[in-house]
Amino acid sequence: MSRILISVTHLLGAGHLTRAASLARAFARAGHAVTLVSGGMPIARPRLDGIRLVQLPPVRITGTAFTALLDPEGTPVTAERLAARREALLGAFADGRPDVVITELWPFGRRVLSPEFEALAEAVRAASPRPLLLASIRDILATPSRPERIAATHARLAAYDAVLVHGDPAFLPLDASWPADASLAPRLRYTGYVDEAEAAPAPAESRVGIVVSGGSSAAGLPLQEAAVAAAALTPGLSWRILVGGAVPDPAFARLVEAAPANAVVERARPDFRALLAGAALSVSQAGYNTVLDLLSSGCASVLVPFEAGHETEQRLRADTLAAHGLARVLPEDALTPESLAAAVLAAPAPGAPHAIGRDGARRSVAIVEAMLRAPSLLSHPEEGGRPALHPALDLAPLTDALARAADAGRTVAFWWRDDDAVAHTPALDRLLALARRSGWPVALAAVPARAEPSLAARLADEAGVDLLVHGLAHANHAPPAAKKAEFGPHRPLDALRADATEALALARARLGPRLLPVLVPPWNRLDPSLPGSLPALGYRGLSAAAPVAPVPGLIQVHAAVDPIAWRAGAKLADPAWIIDRAARAVAQDGTVGLLTHHLVQDEATWAFCARLLDHLAACAAKGRGANLSRAAALFAPTASPVSQPSPIFRGDPGTPPPREDSTASG
Structure with missing residues (x-):
């Protein structure tokens, strides 16, 4: 204790x-x-x-x-x-x-x-x-x-x-x-x-129509006043307006007196979350705890974020929820009874499925x-004092997730992709030594136009290594203000096809028989119109951070678990967070891919990867829900056409967990 x-x-x-x-x-x-x-x-x-x-x-x-x-x-x-x-x-x-x-x-x-x-x-x-x-x-x-x-x-x-x-x-x-x-x-x-x-007591009302809330402070009073007036404009709708304890009694009394017959005004209730679960719609601000109530209930919501005094917190949270399909936003400076009634009548859809961490x-x-x-x-070390600490690596969440998968009769396929290989370097030797010691097969995504003869020579006797096509030259063709991409939507499709064709030809010439005709787009970014052309160009597979629409003849196996925090200077991201995200990926059907970058990893990242690889290898050896898969098998013609990673890793492939632009180096 x-x-x-x-x-x-x-x-x-x-x-x-x-x-x-x-x-x-x-x-x-x-x-x-x-x-x-x-x-x-x-x-x-x-x-x-x-x-x-x-x-x-x-x-x-x-x-x-x-x-x-x-x-x-x-x-x-x-x-x-x-x-x-x-x-x-x-x-x-x-x-x-x-x-x-x-x-x-x-x-x-x-x-x-x-x-x-x-x-x-x-x-x-x-x-x-x-x-x-x-x-x-x-x-x-x-x-x-x-x-x-x-x-x-x-x-x-x-x-x-x-x-x-x-x-x-x-x-x-x-x-x-x-x-x-x-x-x-x-x-x-x-x-x-x-x-x-917490489990809240069930409300007496089975359906409560529109629930309006404004948090515990008096800052929600303008929203509550607008809601009372909006209720009068929508007599066919049922409104329940909850008022925080910090709103003075006289202001509360005025709300009660002004409420039309289709609106109930009352003080905030302890069963708020249960009310939301039975509500047709929530109208609220976007405070931290209110948003958690909304995410838990899945209730459709209109957010009117608090923005007085140049506050930006709630607006940013509300806009992010809206961008994920989880709410609609009515800016506070546009709040009127009429605009609120219109937003309610627009009938927002219930919140989209999500896997936002709430533990x-x-x-x-x-x-x-x-x-x-x-x-x-x-x-x-820090100046003049005690060093900062990294928490110990707690693998229990991942172990538990694998155990549950095994109990359910599932075996999760893990694979390992390492990007940016160009030559025989000490870092490559370290990578290969780790692969041999841990028993993990590794797939090297090599850059064809920059591949030196030493790379193929070094790999000639490495039986557990496959090679993938990492773009053409790992060249950024995106405009200055855009995220980096070699095969992004910034050039004509014909130019992308031409580069992909040249990349595969160069890779076959320079990398030898270990090459798999699998495209790994640099920075994990890809024009969505290109995959449909890849089979005709000779590609059998595609590997990025998240799937694209299925293409006949093109196998997709992605690698989204990147331990590097790129915006922090290519340092190790929070290990506890990575383990937690990997555990949640295991809970989904599909293949889980580990993505490393041997040329830029620091000591902490190497140590983390070694621990993780050893742990998963031990779980696989004991039949505890894990299987170590080789790229050559995953991209075999008999493999599933699309290997879906867990939904928690979907989104902008430039920002897998912990959202530090993990594909920044490509």
Whole structure:
């Protein structure tokens, strides 16, 4: 058992406290002693049994004035109150003697409370033994307009061991809202969204029509007012409008009085998720927890993201959901009773199927436990202090997924593709040595126009190696503003066919009999009109990161599990996240491909790949749901015409997990 301290101050709504409380409960369920320090206004917070709650002298704000702190009575906070908060926080640290300290949002936000958080960080640095110091942040952050503030945040993170990012990078990576530079990226640990998915009591109503919600704060009042008026414009529809507890009673009373006969106005309910499950449509903002409720229920939704005070978080989340077919967006500045009624009458479809990671509480506990077990696994030294840590490699999620596949009578085919081979190099020797030691066959995607004679000579006696056609010259023909591509939709189809023809001819001439007529487009990007021409050009197969439409005579086997975080400087991505994604791929029917790049991998990536390959080889040897497949067999004419990877790896082939543009090097 370890001791965990989580410090959080919510100011606008209760989302930050809700997420922190979920983490606290997850750590407590795992047997840890948890102290939750809350600095916002006290709210009803159920199910904190077994968790020590420390309430600091509370502060709050009005509107979006995050720098104007108020006390509960609405007067500006005094220096004495801030000092009392700081002393209470340090007292909680001293009393709890934690092994792990987690600061929610800070140092990425809550700059107005920097003195108390800095005092806590200093106490951590001075403690012996020194606790782990972690930041906990949601999927989207508010990026400061002044670059020096970003630099100050990154400087403060030098004292931190990791940053728990409670989001899914395959859906919405952190760098969509915050610059994850080379100093920050190695610290990021994506957990998935924190959603405890509690079973809510079933509502008394079997069908509840349109459910309108605005979160717990008063920020949802404009939406609720528009909904009351929109209900009057749509007498044939049934509306249920839920109002957060922070909306003052007089404003709530006005909503009740103005509601037409087809609308019910009531305070927010504990069975909100169950209401959504029985609703025809949800109308809401796009806060973190509300979106999780929507994803869980699958309810069709219209999102009116909160954008007052130059807030961008909810709009980015809403637009991303809309881009994935999971919602429709009505911008807040376009909100009127008429526009809302029109959006409702447009009848959005239910949310599309998705595999967005929502096991963030459990994964956070697993990441922290792994860090506590293996403090010697260092990522890189930091100036003047303790090195940052990489969590130990936890293979249990993958092992469990394979066991379930075996119990279901399924065997998952794994294969290994390595890209960018051009010559005999020390890195190639290392790759081949790893293949021999682990017992894995490897398929080398070689660049025909750049292939040197030394490559074919080195591979002449390597019985377990197949060769694939990695484009023609690995040349980028995309416009400057577009993602790199050699066979992308930026040139005429005839030019693409000509290059593909030349590539296969050169490959056959330079690479010898180990060559398979399989095209691997550089950067995994391909004009969708080209595959239909490939069989006539002599190709038998296609391998990228995700399938294209089936083509008769063309076998597709893809490799989407890339362990490299390209935007972080071609470093190892979060191992826990890669394992989790691979485990979820195993849960689907199809072939799972590992993609490596021997010419650019760092030591951490080599070590991770070795562990993963050894583990899967051991599972295959013991008949535990895995089979190591050779490319020559997968692309044989008797193979399935299309080998589908798991849907969690579909999307832009330039950004497989953990969405760091994993095909950036091709």
